[in-house]
Amino acid sequence: xxxxxxxEELSYKVRGCFYGVANKYGKGLKESIYQKALEEEFEKxxxxxxxxxxxxxxxxxxxxxxxxxxxxxxxxxxxIVEIKATDFTxxxxxxxxxxxxxxxxxxISYLVNFxxxxxxxxxxxxxxxxxxxxxxxxxxxxxxxxxxx
Numbered sequence: 001x002x003x004x005x006x007x008e009e010l011s012y013k014v015r016g017c018f019y020g021v022a023n024k025y026g027k028g029l030k031e032s033i034y035q036k037a038l039e040e041e042f043e044k045x046x047x048x049x050x051x052x053x054x055x056x057x058x059x060x061x062x063x064x065x066x067x068x069x070x071x072x073x074x075x076x077x078x079x080i081v082e083i084k085a086t087d088f089t090x091x092x093x094x095x096x097x098x099x100x101x102x103x104x105x106x107x108i109s110y111l112v113n114f115x116x117x118x119x120x121x122x123x124x125x126x127x128x129x130x131x132x133x134x135x136x137x138x139x140x141x142x143x144x145x146x147x148x149x
Contacts (some may be wrong), residue, residue, distance in 0.1 A: 006125055007108055010047070010076050015121060017041040018112050022119040031085045034114045035072055038083065042075070049075045057103045063133040069100050071109075080109035089113045089120050101126045105134065 005011060021037045029037075035051070042049045053074040057066050073081035082097055094111060101109045107127050113120040128134045 006127070007076070007078055010078060011108065011123075013045055013047050014075055014079060014081065014110065017045060017047065018110075018119060018121055022114055025114070027085075027115050029085060029114070031083050034083050034085055038073070047075055048077070049073050055080070055104050055106065057100060058133050060103055060131065060133050066103070069104070071100070074106070078106065078108060080104075080106050082109065082111050084111065084113040085115040086113060087115055089116065089122065094122055097122070098124050098126070102131065
């Protein structure tokens with residue numbers, strides 16, 4: 001068994017960006033301001049990101065697409081980032097973050113709250129090998145390729 005962190009290097013850079021923004025701006029700003037500041041920080045350190053990227057959410061039973069979710073950022077096409085700027089991090093926000101992670105192709109997500117007394121970073125992981133619908137998606141995409149050469 002290895003103790004290797006999933007997407008270790010990228011996760012380290014992303015967390016560094018969170019702290020960079022928190023150290024520069026403190027608490028008390030609107031989410032939209034933190035989002036723009038985080039964009040600047042990602043660009044400064046050379047982290048590939050997309051803001052407001054639509055990601056597919058699938059049925060965990062059938063693999064059928066149920067809808068889309070639009071997180072604040074998708075970093076390196078590997079990590080979902082959701083920003084908050086509230087006095088405390090709600091359990092509902094954490095549950096929602098984990099649910100979207102379980103029903104998407106992404107394996108890592110961060111819920112970052114810039115409004116708490118100290119910067120709060122919640123990291124969630126749900127690896128694709130634990131998602132039974134992923135194999136259904138792969139089977140469906142292979143059959144589509146066979147039908148339409």
